[in-house]
Amino acid sequence: MKMPPEWKMLEAGDISAVCAVAGWLHTALPERAEVFAEKLRLFPDGGRKLVAGEKLVGYGFAHPWLLAAAPKLDTLLEALPAHPACLYIHDVAILPEARGYGAAGGYVASMEALALSLRLWQLTLVSVYGTAPLWAKYGFKPVSFGLPLASYGPGAAYMYRELVSPDQKR
Numbered sequence: 001m002k003m004p005p006e007w008k009m010l011e012a013g014d015i016s017a018v019c020a021v022a023g024w025l026h027t028a029l030p031e032r033a034e035v036f037a038e039k040l041r042l043f044p045d046g047g048r049k050l051v052a053g054e055k056l057v058g059y060g061f062a063h064p065w066l067l068a069a070a071p072k073l074d075t076l077l078e079a080l081p082a083h084p085a086c087l088y089i090h091d092v093a094i095l096p097e098a099r100g101y102g103a104a105g106g107y108v109a110s111m112e113a114l115a116l117s118l119r120l121w122q123l124t125l126v127s128v129y130g131t132a133p134l135w136a137k138y139g140f141k142p143v144s145f146g147l148p149l150a151s152y153g154p155g156a157a158y159m160y161r162e163l164v165s166p167d168q169k170r
């Protein structure tokens, strides 16, 4: 039986492999290597690579951000906000050969744990390529703030998921 791919921490040396995956999957929404590298430098905890054997077959980037705000694609952030309100999932991309294991859900689960550890009570993202039903499966809801999402392509939707800390559950 084929082993499911595993999420590991992303490192600066992985950026060229990330760009290869992004170049394959995001032909319509290209981002420069320096944009990925900056995200990892500003917030290394949000970077993950999906590996099958030795091969990088997917990646995820996330960073603290403001609510009702989506950074423009292929644009440097310069800095993270001093008072973030959410953990923003910038991108999750998985090569076709590694799909079907629910790996995007695994990335969301690790970002939920990370957000809670930072006392950030929302996960946010911009869904592209009609993936809103997939994100809805993981608890994200669309919300229209009238954001300028043109750089994300047609049909892009801002989505958020409220998080509940273990204390709040009691």
Ligand SMILES: CC(C)(COP(=O)(O)OP(=O)(O)OC[C@H]1O[C@@H](n2cnc3c(N)ncnc32)[C@H](O)[C@@H]1OP(=O)(O)O)[C@@H](O)C(=O)NCCC(=O)NCCS
Pocket (backbone or CB within 6 Å): 025, 091, 092, 093, 094, 095, 098, 099, 100, 101, 102, 103, 104, 105, 126, 127, 128, 129, 130, 131, 132, 133, 134, 137
């Ligand atoms: C989106 C993506 C990361 C999901 O990969 P994955 O976690 O391996 O997804 P899986 O194949 O395991 O599917 C998980 C579930 O989501 C559903 N799903 C997968 N892709 C979907 C899509 N594009 N739209 C709607 N539902 C989708 C599957 O049917 C499955 O549902 P089920 O558990 O009820 O059967 C991957 O398809 C990808 O990299 N796509 C291209 C890049 C992309 O769109 N990234 C998201 C940017 S917002």
